[in-house]
Amino acid sequence: MHKLKAVFLIIFLFFNVQCVHAFDENGHRVIAQIALSYLSSDAKKRLSVIFGEDYQQLFLEAPDYIAIKEQNLDSKWMKNLHYVFFNAEDESFDPQTHCPHNQCSVAAVLESKVVLQKAKYSTTQKRQALRYLVYFIGDIHMPMNNGFLVDRSGNKIQLQKNDLSYVSLNWAWNKGLMIEKDQKWFALSGQYRKSIDREQIQLWSEQVEPAxxxxxxxxxxxxFGYRLAQNKRYDSVFIKEAMPVFDLQLKKAAIRLATMLNQLYSAID
Structure with missing residues (x-):
C-alpha cells in the first residue's frame, strides 16, 4: 500500500510540475497575434530586413521554441525565467533580490531587447532573442508568475476542482483559464483585438519598463490570485472573478510587446 501511494504521489507531482511555468501556449500565441497587428510600418520593415518575411512566424512559434529549449536537461535554469518571486513586504523591484543571477522574466526581456538592438549579435542570436521577448513579456503579465517566493508563485498552493482532483493556483491562472475559453487561439485574438480601445492603448503604452x-x-x-484561493477551490466562482483580469493582462501584454518593438526599431538608424 505504501509503495502504491508513493507511485501515485510521483505521478501527481509529475503532471502538476509539467504545466505550471507560463501562460498556456495558446495564450502566448494570442499575445503574439495581437501584437503583430499593432506593429508600426517601421518596425515591420526592420523585422523583415533582419528576419525575412517569416518574422511573423517567429512570434507565433515562440511557445514551442521555449518548450523545446526547456526539454534540454542543461536548460533547467530557464524555468526561473518564467517568474519574479516577491516577499510579503516588497513594494518595489530590486534586481539583486528578485532577479538573482539574472534569472527572472524581467531579465529575460531586457537581455533579449539588448540583443535585438545591438549590431554585434548575429541573426541567429537575434531570432532567439525575438522569441524570448515575445514569450517572456507574456509571462511578466501573468499575475501568478509574480507571486510570493514562499509558495513559489502559487505552485505550492493546491485547489480542488469539482471532480475532486487538485491543481495548483499557478496552474489555474496559467493554464486553466485559457482552457475554460474553449476557443481557437486565432479566434480569441480577433475578439480581443476588437475590444481594445484607444484609451487602453495609450495607457498601456506609457509604461514600458518590465520591472x-x-x-x-x-x-x-x-x-486577486491569492484572494481567490482562500477557499481552496478552482470552481465557477474562481473562474468568473479571475477571467476579466486574465483577459485584460493578455491584451495589455500584446500592446506592450508591440510598443517595445516599435520604440526599439524606431530608434535604430
Missing part, C-alpha cells in the same frame, strides 16, 4: 510590469502583476496576484 514595473512585474510589480503591477504582483499587485494583481495579491489582490
Amino acid at each position: 514595473q510590469w512585474a510589480i503591477e502583476s504582483h499587485l494583481l496576484a495579491k489582490d
Whole structure:
C-alpha cells in the first residue's frame, strides 16, 4: 500500500510540475497575434530586413521554441525565467533580490531587447532573442508568475476542482483559464483585438519598463490570485472573478510587446 501511494504521489507531482511555468501556449500565441497587428510600418520593415518575411512566424512559434529549449536537461535554469518571486513586504523591484543571477522574466526581456538592438549579435542570436521577448513579456503579465517566493508563485498552493482532483493556483491562472475559453487561439485574438480601445492603448503604452510590469502583476496576484484561493477551490466562482483580469493582462501584454518593438526599431538608424 505504501509503495502504491508513493507511485501515485510521483505521478501527481509529475503532471502538476509539467504545466505550471507560463501562460498556456495558446495564450502566448494570442499575445503574439495581437501584437503583430499593432506593429508600426517601421518596425515591420526592420523585422523583415533582419528576419525575412517569416518574422511573423517567429512570434507565433515562440511557445514551442521555449518548450523545446526547456526539454534540454542543461536548460533547467530557464524555468526561473518564467517568474519574479516577491516577499510579503516588497513594494518595489530590486534586481539583486528578485532577479538573482539574472534569472527572472524581467531579465529575460531586457537581455533579449539588448540583443535585438545591438549590431554585434548575429541573426541567429537575434531570432532567439525575438522569441524570448515575445514569450517572456507574456509571462511578466501573468499575475501568478509574480507571486510570493514562499509558495513559489502559487505552485505550492493546491485547489480542488469539482471532480475532486487538485491543481495548483499557478496552474489555474496559467493554464486553466485559457482552457475554460474553449476557443481557437486565432479566434480569441480577433475578439480581443476588437475590444481594445484607444484609451487602453495609450495607457498601456506609457509604461514600458518590465520591472514595473512585474510589480503591477504582483499587485494583481495579491489582490486577486491569492484572494481567490482562500477557499481552496478552482470552481465557477474562481473562474468568473479571475477571467476579466486574465483577459485584460493578455491584451495589455500584446500592446506592450508591440510598443517595445516599435520604440526599439524606431530608434535604430
